[in-house]
Amino acid sequence: MAIARPVRALGLAAIVMWCFFIWQLFSPTASVNPRGGSFSSLERDPNLDPTGEPEGKLIYASEEYAPGAAGTARTSATLLALVRNEELDDMLQSMRDLERTWNHKFNYPWTFFNDVPFTEEFKKKTQALTNAECRYELIPDEHWEVPSWINNDLFVESTKTLKEQKVQYAELVSYHQMCRWNSGLFYKHPALADVQYYWRVEPKVHFFCDIDYDVFRYMQDNNKTYGFTINLYDSPQSIPTLWPETLKFMADHPEHVHENNAMNWLTDRARRPDHNDKANGYSTCHFWSNFEIADMSFWRSKAYEDYFNHLDRSGGFFYERWGDAPVHSIALGLFEDKSRIHWFRDIGYQHIPFFNCPNSPKCKGCVTGRLTDGEAFLHREDCRPNWFKYVGMG
Ligand SMILES: Nc1nc2c(ncn2[C@@H]2O[C@H](COP(=O)(O)OP(=O)(O)OP(=O)(O)O)[C@@H](O)[C@H]2O)c(=O)[nH]1
Numbered sequence: 207m208a209i210a211r212p213v214r215a216l217g218l219a220a221i222v223m224w225c226f227f228i229w230q231l232f233s234p235t236a237s238v239n240p241r242g243g244s245f246s247s248l249e250r251d252p253n254l255d256p257t258g259e260p261e262g263k264l265i266y267a268s269e270e271y272a273p274g275a276a277g278t279a280r281t282s283a284t285l286l287a288l289v290r291n292e293e294l295d296d297m298l299q300s301m302r303d304l305e306r307t308w309n310h311k312f313n314y315p316w317t318f319f320n321d322v323p324f325t326e327e328f329k330k331k332t333q334a335l336t337n338a339e340c341r342y343e344l345i346p347d348e349h350w351e352v353p354s355w356i357n358n359d360l361f362v363e364s365t366k367t368l369k370e371q372k373v374q375y376a377e378l379v380s381y382h383q384m385c386r387w388n389s390g391l392f393y394k395h396p397a398l399a400d401v402q403y404y405w406r407v408e409p410k411v412h413f414f415c416d417i418d419y420d421v422f423r424y425m426q427d428n429n430k431t432y433g434f435t436i437n438l439y440d441s442p443q444s445i446p447t448l449w450p451e452t453l454k455f456m457a458d459h460p461e462h463v464h465e466n467n468a469m470n471w472l473t474d475r476a477r478r479p480d481h482n483d484k485a486n487g488y489s490t491c492h493f494w495s496n497f498e499i500a501d502m503s504f505w506r507s508k509a510y511e512d513y514f515n516h517l518d519r520s521g522g523f524f525y526e527r528w529g530d531a532p533v534h535s536i537a538l539g540l541f542e543d544k545s546r547i548h549w550f551r552d553i554g555y556q557h558i559p560f561f562n563c564p565n566s567p568k569c570k571g572c573v574t575g576r577l578t579d580g581e582a583f584l585h586r587e588d589c590r591p592n593w594f595k596y597v598g599m600g
């Protein structure tokens with residue numbers, strides 16, 4: 207019996223679609239891994255691979271890490287938190303996690319910063335969670351105030367535009383102040399004058415994995431400048447002139463650009479061309495700086511000081527909403543040897559809505575390889591594949 211031509215066509219289309227479906231499912235470059243991490247340029251999320259301690263020299267806990275003066279193995283370092291009195295409960299949550307997984311073995315001091323004095327309750331409750339010393343520091347006015355060269359009318363006008371473009375927190379002056387302080391001022395506080403390394407800790411973050419070695423000594427003994435866990439795309443609307451200002455700066459100061467820089471990571475256009483276009487040449491890829499373990503010598507270097515001053519004078523911390531994350535990341539990507547930047551893949555971490563959750567028996571409370579527990583579209587913000595592609599996983 208002859209089959210009518212439309213029916214034959216329909217059958218053929220069904221077979222083609224079925225083949226396409228099967229190909230999507232079993233293709234070796236499937237872009238979605240079963241745990242939810244979305245990788246288009248890698249076969250799988252490396253967090254799914256068994257993760258141990260980093261290579262290199264590691265120093266483990268001993269009696270030389272006892273609290274107080276007995277702690278002779280500790281290097282010059284602090285856990286560092288900028289926090290408001292109202293965030294006490296969330297800060298205690300972060301502290302509990304970090305003390306449990308790491309600091310009770312090493313007893314590094316905590317340094318808390320605030321633009322207003324800390325309450326007695328804040329001091330009492332935070333100190334009660336650690337055997338290490340806690341320091342409570344007020345930020346000097348000249349580090350926090352809006353700089354004299356910022357025009358308030360222009361600021362108000364600019365925030366309207368930013369709000370129209372849905373830039374989060376654009377209307378909050380304090381948010382701009384916070385980003386500027388985290389970019390170029392925190393390490394100038396007199397309380398940190400003799401401190402070299404810091405681990406930045408925000409309220410309401412989580413740490414999931416037991417870490418048994420001294421991470422600050424890891425940085426020092428293995429010649430690392432900066433450590434991160436998560437790498438994301440930024441909102442290009444918050445930084446339209448950051449890259450153009452950076453190019454101007456580089457033209458004036460070519461001597462600061464490191465020969466082993468990560469320029470191709472900073473300027474990648476392949477993965478998210480729209481972001482690169484809106485940010486005028488910057489991929490917007492950045493280390494998510496609510497977590498950072500770093501050597502302040504880099505921020506205190508002439509290269510970074512010159513760069514920060516250039517950016518600060520241009521007004522973009524207020525007329526746009528430049529975050530410390532892209533500012534730090536661009537500076538590191540240009541002025542530092544990229545081999546001195548380390549992915550702490552073994553430190554399980556969450557700041558809502560993103561995770562770094564390694565595959566290790568030392569981790570509890572997060573799902574291995576899960577990048578986010580938020581909406582599916584958030585996977586698009588993952589920029590780690592670019593870092594791995596251009597720099598590696600070291
Ligand atoms: N003392 C003080 N701390 C602040 C102020 N604004 C922000 N911070 C702190 O700066 C850090 C970053 O601020 P967040 O409000 O968490 O900004 P964010 O991480 O971009 O935003 P979320 O996604 O909402 O967490 C946190 O540690 C805050 O506690 C402020 O005006 N004063």
Ligand SMILES: [Mg+2]
Pocket residue numbers: 408496557
């Ligand atoms: Mg936060």
